[in-house]
Amino acid sequence: MPDILCCYKWVADEAYIRSGSGGDLDLSMADYKISDYDKNAIEEAVLLAEQHGGTAAVITVGLPDDTKGIKDALSRGPEKAYFINDPAFVDLEPAQTASLLAAAIASPIPYDIIICGEGSSDLYAQQVGPRLAEKLGIPCLCYVQKVELNGSELIAHRKSDEGLEVVKVSLPVLLTVVPDINNPRLPGLRDTLAAGKKPVVEFTAEDLPSIDTAALATTATKAATIKRNSRLFDADAAGIEELVQELKNSGAIA
Amino acid sequence: MDFKLTEEQELVKQNMREFAQKYVDPIAAEIDESGRFPAEVVAKLGEMGYMGMPYPVQYGGAGTDYLTYALAVEELSKSCAATGFTMSVHTSLALGPINNFGSEEQKKKFLPPLCQGKHLGAFALTEPGAGTDVSAATTTAVLDGDEYVLNGTKTFTSNGPVADTFVTFAWTDKSAGSKGMSAFIVPKDASGLRVGEHFMKMGIRASQTSEIIFKDCRIPKANLLGGEGSGMKIAMNCFDHGRIGIAAQAVGIAQAAMEESIAYAKERVQFGKPISKQQAVQWWIADMATDIDCARFLYMRAAWLKDQGLPFTKEASMAKVFGAEMCMKHSIKAVQIHGGYGYIKGQKVERLMRDAKITEIYEGTSEAQRMVIANNMLR
Numbered sequence: 001m002p003d004i005l006c007c008y009k010w011v012a013d014e015a016y017i018r019s020g021s022g023g024d025l026d027l028s029m030a031d032y033k034i035s036d037y038d039k040n041a042i043e044e045a046v047l048l049a050e051q052h053g054g055t056a057a058v059i060t061v062g063l064p065d066d067t068k069g070i071k072d073a074l075s076r077g078p079e080k081a082y083f084i085n086d087p088a089f090v091d092l093e094p095a096q097t098a099s100l101l102a103a104a105i106a107s108p109i110p111y112d113i114i115i116c117g118e119g120s121s122d123l124y125a126q127q128v129g130p131r132l133a134e135k136l137g138i139p140c141l142c143y144v145q146k147v148e149l150n151g152s153e154l155i156a157h158r159k160s161d162e163g164l165e166v167v168k169v170s171l172p173v174l175l176t177v178v179p180d181i182n183n184p185r186l187p188g189l190r191d192t193l194a195a196g197k198k199p200v201v202e203f204t205a206e207d208l209p210s211i212d213t214a215a216l217a218t219t220a221t222k223a224a225t226i227k228r229n230s231r232l233f234d235a236d237a238a239g240i241e242e243l244v245q246e247l248k249n250s251g252a253i254a
Numbered sequence: 255m256d257f258k259l260t261e262e263q264e265l266v267k268q269n270m271r272e273f274a275q276k277y278v279d280p281i282a283a284e285i286d287e288s289g290r291f292p293a294e295v296v297a298k299l300g301e302m303g304y305m306g307m308p309y310p311v312q313y314g315g316a317g318t319d320y321l322t323y324a325l326a327v328e329e330l331s332k333s334c335a336a337t338g339f340t341m342s343v344h345t346s347l348a349l350g351p352i353n354n355f356g357s358e359e360q361k362k363k364f365l366p367p368l369c370q371g372k373h374l375g376a377f378a379l380t381e382p383g384a385g386t387d388v389s390a391a392t393t394t395a396v397l398d399g400d401e402y403v404l405n406g407t408k409t410f411t412s413n414g415p416v417a418d419t420f421v422t423f424a425w426t427d428k429s430a431g432s433k434g435m436s437a438f439i440v441p442k443d444a445s446g447l448r449v450g451e452h453f454m455k456m457g458i459r460a461s462q463t464s465e466i467i468f469k470d471c472r473i474p475k476a477n478l479l480g481g482e483g484s485g486m487k488i489a490m491n492c493f494d495h496g497r498i499g500i501a502a503q504a505v506g507i508a509q510a511a512m513e514e515s516i517a518y519a520k521e522r523v524q525f526g527k528p529i530s531k532q533q534a535v536q537w538w539i540a541d542m543a544t545d546i547d548c549a550r551f552l553y554m555r556a557a558w559l560k561d562q563g564l565p566f567t568k569e570a571s572m573a574k575v576f577g578a579e580m581c582m583k584h585s586i587k588a589v590q591i592h593g594g595y596g597y598i599k600g601q602k603v604e605r606l607m608r609d610a611k612i613t614e615i616y617e618g619t620s621e622a623q624r625m626v627i628a629n630n631m632l633r
Binding site: 031033067068071072075186187188189190192193195196 | 261262264265266268269272273276301302303304307316317318
């Protein structure tokens, strides 16, 4: 009966992100959501717990106000949440998030399997999962699209460019999953209303060892822009010759 | 003063949006065209807990406040006004009177399957000669031993052809005036109940509407709701809270019309630039956004008052008349923004404009709402 812990990130919903006048990202209208692939991670944790008994819980790092995310996550089936929060946890980089998760888990939080989404909807750095496994000293399997669990042995199907890799591993293990693994359930009304009554264990910065200062400095985050030249060429031999030359000059063709 | 929804309310709104995108958007145009009742979606709404939202958990409801329910109606109606209305008329007008006026036995018997969406409810009040003037009804109920015998014809009964449980109204003592009307719960298999003509409607075409004919229809005496003579009171109470649902439905339709208009105006190029750069279009969008917010705040206030146990009749009528009229106005404007394309079947705004009209008519016309508001202001 495995204890399954699932990590999620509470991110700005890209549907509401606007491009500011200076090309910067305007998040003032943004609603927040559970990062897309993390919904697959939660679903897989709940499915495994339903099939094999055991428990499914979620853990996240965020700001103290991010409580709606906790309810959202709990409405999807896990029975408990661990909420690592502090007003200082703004724009953490993956190494810092992984350190906080590892410290809280070592406190200890029981686990046999940890499941993360392959990457987050905002930055998609794909680092928190592998870094967390490294800190905990457990194996990490990425790009997992199918899981079979037999007692203390887990078989993971990993998606790769070459095909499918089927790996057998003993618990404990950390998995990062791709969206093909399942279709996350839509919480019913009662699940949503019950979520607020489930237990939440909080950790603040004071409860955990201090994290390293950020190694990365973000100088700017800009909206992607597409520049078009919009040049018209005549539809005659000279025009075509000109077009070909232009494409060669720009490096579009060799 | 706090304009913030609770986290639960935001999540319910978000989940209903996702539900509607997944199950309703893909079929909304088809069920409008064919007039097919989306039984599969209604069953799914029941499974997900949305068919008895504001009623106690002990009777199978979800136990939410009325505001949360209205928010869900808005979100669902944004995808399909007919499906939103099916949920709203079932919840407000069929379950409402049973919950508010039913005996413990009646609640235990009728509410659980209705709240779970296993049964669908309908509200049969209107008659061919009795619309806004409820007292012009002619249906009668006569006590015969342990049974009431109902005779009369109801019309424009929403959910009529697909309902399992009807709440209906009949005179038990015509001479007693407004205190002579009574309300009854009638199961669809009651002897003497027949579904009459099905109506083909201009809008909300997937919502099913028909005549309901009672010919020597016999129901147990135990199905009398709230005691003899309380029919008029029950009907008016139903309308008060039902109107909040219709106001929310109207806001959903208008919100959809605005979102379609914004998307189209940014894409449609005329005179070398998107029409969203034309001031005329900008002002229409500004007016839409402003009116939609007004209407939304009006229905939210009415729902909030109801949830606080405060009087809300006038406020529900204000929300309904303003919401319905702004919905009609802006759904017409949305078609105008789409130009010729907006007049073509398959464009969502074409459907929205037809759907909008009914919000000015049912559950009390705009004129009836003004009567209610004026009565409150001038007394």
